[in-house]
Amino acid sequence: MLERFFEKTIKSYLIITGLLTATAFSTFLAPEWSMKTLFSYNDVMMINKEYLQGAYQHWGVMVGCIGVLLMFSAKYKQLRTSTMIYSAFEKSMFVGIFLYNVCINDYQWFYGWSGVFALDAFVTIYSLVYLYYYLNRDKSKTPAHLR
Template structure:
């Protein structure tokens, strides 16, 4: 079972990649301008920094759950829902003339979140199959 076998590396790598968003909490001006080619506006500093620390901590807990199995189910569920919403925001704005220009700067985020959501679905499907098979052997 591929997804189950590689869950720990997936959680560590996915967590580290997600944790990278903490840059927005500590260096928001650089992150917005150099990573997203967006203008920095101090009026939104609190929300940018909040988003950065929130997503950065999500990444930390994803990676940490690789080593604390009792955290995995709740962390994976929360991570999936948070990332699925980001995928929704990205795709729902892809064809909007007002926001489509932004999408090119968020491609790395979208790819990361789509990959993590897809892997999570694969892992859950394997877990479902394992439980179903073990119930049939009883």
């Protein structure tokens, strides 16, 4: 059942999540706009923006490149395994950071990152289910993500 699911969804998953992930390039290209528009930063939060701008731009490039890799791996199967592992790791770390900052630190401003959290949570869940399938699959067959 899972094998068929992943065989049918893997390319769409890689293209759609890659495209959505690549939108992080906007944070590199227009950090102030993205901090205000995409992440709901207010004027008080933007007072010291010059100290954080480089970190946000770095994040935008790093995550944007993961998005490009996800899209490329839809076409080039040899990239899929490493790209899916790296993507799952990076996105699960953000899910943890989001939950920690919202639930433990009670940072209300971090809710501005809810869109990123939703995408990264989806990728994390998809990746965990894929890992379960991969470990329990029929080893005589090619894994679904390489077909």
